Amino acid sequence: MKTFDQDGLRIGLDLGGSKIEGILMGPGATELARYRIPTPRCDYAATIVALVDLTAQLAQGTTGAKVGIAVPGSVSPLSKLMQNANSTWLNGRPLDRDLADALGSPVRLSNDANCFALSEAIDGAAENARIVFGAILGTGCGGGIVVDGRLLDGPRAIGGEWGHNPLPWATPEEYPGIQCWCGRNGCLETWVSGPGMVADHARLTGETLTAVEIAARAKLGNGAARASLSRHADRLARGLSHVINIIDPDVIVLGGGLSQLSHLYQQLPQLMGPHIFAERGSIVVVPPKWGDASGVRGAARLWDLPE
Ligand SMILES: [Zn+2]
Numbered sequence: 001m002k003t004f005d006q007d008g009l010r011i012g013l014d015l016g017g018s019k020i021e022g023i024l025m026g027p028g029a030t031e032l033a034r035y036r037i038p039t040p041r042c043d044y045a046a047t048i049v050a051l052v053d054l055t056a057q058l059a060q061g062t063t064g065a066k067v068g069i070a071v072p073g074s075v076s077p078l079s080k081l082m083q084n085a086n087s088t089w090l091n092g093r094p095l096d097r098d099l100a101d102a103l104g105s106p107v108r109l110s111n112d113a114n115c116f117a118l119s120e121a122i123d124g125a126a127e128n129a130r131i132v133f134g135a136i137l138g139t140g141c142g143g144g145i146v147v148d149g150r151l152l153d154g155p156r157a158i159g160g161e162w163g164h165n166p167l168p169w170a171t172p173e174e175y176p177g178i179q180c181w182c183g184r185n186g187c188l189e190t191w192v193s194g195p196g197m198v199a200d201h202a203r204l205t206g207e208t209l210t211a212v213e214i215a216a217r218a219k220l221g222n223g224a225a226r227a228s229l230s231r232h233a234d235r236l237a238r239g240l241s242h243v244i245n246i247i248d249p250d251v252i253v254l255g256g257g258l259s260q261l262s263h264l265y266q267q268l269p270q271l272m273g274p275h276i277f278a279e280r281g282s283i284v285v286v287p288p289k290w291g292d293a294s295g296v297r298g299a300a301r302l303w304d305l306p307e
Pocket of ligand 1: 163182187
């Protein structure tokens, strides 16, 4: 695995749908500064300005820090424009070039789930694992693959994007599923993301609760809440099993808000067993070491990857 370049300062930015986070990373991957600002929603030009301002704030008193950014979606290698972002005002824009022009320095960009997986694979919960799948379960459902310390991305820049595959081994009640923002029906994201869990609970119970409230009620023994968590864990197990049968990872790291649901780490290996095409069916599923910080840490470390 490539080690951190001790000579260089790095700035990592994580462009989320509601907030932009940034860190200044120094030698030894130490965090020297961190700031968080609101995302100017639905305003592309203001988003670029906000990213430039945040970078200037982080770089204050330093020189030559290299900038990496984690984004929802990715830049298409074909059109060189943003695609697949659930922050849809970014799509169709040359975000990496516009940001580099505004900063006057080169920028490396990758999908936020890729940055998460990279950070956890380099010095996080999956350190020393050869094949790592990072799955983000937040407002959306993203994924990233790291093999031998390098991101696995191809000619479409969609490596690891499992969230818009359909829920596998669907029951008649789950098929065809509801429509996703991407235009498809029954995407995993509509089932296993935070809003997916909330919507499922609301459909069956008529109660609109947050994911945190559902988990809290389940802990107190509420039957409907426990059933919602069970359905969610079973669907997540099916979704992850589908990935395992293709890339056979050593470790799966969960990220995003739902990665705080501790029952998942106990239940998932058992739930996945019957779906995995191998004698030893279960797999290691772990919580993230860096939590929310993995997006910015991974973005900063895009500069430690070969071109
Ligand atoms: Zn979708």
